[in-house]
Amino acid sequence: MELSGQTALVTGAGKRIGRGIALELAKNGVSLVLHYGQSAQEAEETAHMVRQLGVDAAVEGCDLSHPDETQKWSQKIWQKYPISLLVNNAAHYPKSTYKTIDSNMLQASMDLLFLSPLMLIKQLHASTESAAVVNVLDTRMANQDFQHVAYHMGKRALWKATKDLAWELAPKTRVNGVAPGVILAPPGANQDWESRMAGTNPLGRIGEVQEVASAVCYLLSAAFTTGQIVYVDGGRHLKGAES
Numbered sequence: 001m002e003l004s005g006q007t008a009l010v011t012g013a014g015k016r017i018g019r020g021i022a023l024e025l026a027k028n029g030v031s032l033v034l035h036y037g038q039s040a041q042e043a044e045e046t047a048h049m050v051r052q053l054g055v056d057a058a059v060e061g062c063d064l065s066h067p068d069e070t071q072k073w074s075q076k077i078w079q080k081y082p083i084s085l086l087v088n089n090a091a092h093y094p095k096s097t098y099k100t101i102d103s104n105m106l107q108a109s110m111d112l113l114f115l116s117p118l119m120l121i122k123q124l125h126a127s128t129e130s131a132a133v134v135n136v137l138d139t140r141m142a143n144q145d146f147q148h149v150a151y152h153m154g155k156r157a158l159w160k161a162t163k164d165l166a167w168e169l170a171p172k173t174r175v176n177g178v179a180p181g182v183i184l185a186p187p188g189a190n191q192d193w194e195s196r197m198a199g200t201n202p203l204g205r206i207g208e209v210q211e212v213a214s215a216v217c218y219l220l221s222a223a224f225t226t227g228q229i230v231y232v233d234g235g236r237h238l239k240g241a242e243s
């Protein structure tokens with residue numbers, strides 16, 4: 001499928017992986033609606049970079065912590081822009097264990113990582129004749145993450161929805177996922193993070209933002225592919241089974 005000339009909404013596009021995805025899409029001729037939560041200035045910087053690549057960019061803010069608000073926001077956004085491509089990238093990464101987790105922590109992760117992305121997918125499907133979604137997941141959903149339980153459950157829910165919705169929304173809307181491994185250190189990580197994490201996958205290094213962004217672009221353009229999860233993780237998912 002030709003990406004050039006289409007418009008994509010990328011959530012959490014102000015910095016880090018979201019910015020990389022936006023720039024890769026722009027290189028492929030895609031106009032961007034760049035979502036941010038708090039990083040308005042960084043999102044404007046991303047927009048500037050996108051425009052330098054010769055395509056349009058708009059910046060829109062929304063707190064995705066409240067799915068009902070996300071739904072209202074999405075109605076306005078799809079009235080304003082002809083969005084046919086959606087990348088659900090925004091996330092958080094709070095620590096939680098089964099011993100410390102409470103219902104608020106679990107609900108917060110479900111709201112941000114599963115329910116708000118679901119609202120955006122539903123609006124895309126309702127508004128567009130031919131559409132494609134990539135949900136950004138996490139390689140660790142292939143086994144477990146006992147230090148980030150709420151996050152893990154939210155990503156697992158989105159992973160399951162990716163497969164279910166690929167079936168449910170076909171043929172109008174394709175739904176795929178990209179599951180990164182270790183790419184960027186979380187804020188506050190120790191200096192030895194990169195060398196420690198490089199040894200956690202068979203290919204023996206951390207991945208690059210560009211590698212995640214390329215996989216996202218491929219899946220958005222792959223017209224005969226839906227319900228697929230591409231792991232960009234140096235093979236780390238081989239440590240565990242998906243289900």
Ligand SMILES: NC(=O)c1ccc[n+]([C@@H]2O[C@H](COP(=O)([O-])OP(=O)(O)OC[C@H]3O[C@@H](n4cnc5c(N)ncnc54)[C@H](OP(=O)(O)O)[C@@H]3O)[C@@H](O)[C@H]2O)c1
Nearest residue numbers: 012016017036037038039063064065089090091182183184
């Ligand atoms: N980094 C890695 O190595 C890695 C590994 C595996 C999977 N992933 C996945 O890849 C994606 C990108 O990773 P990343 O490390 O670049 O992500 P990140 O920096 O943790 O978060 C991306 C963006 O999400 C937005 N966000 C967070 N809470 C929000 C809220 N309540 N409302 C609106 N926006 C909110 C933030 O936007 P603002 O700054 O504008 O608030 C943030 O910049 C995520 O889905 C992550 O789970 C990353």
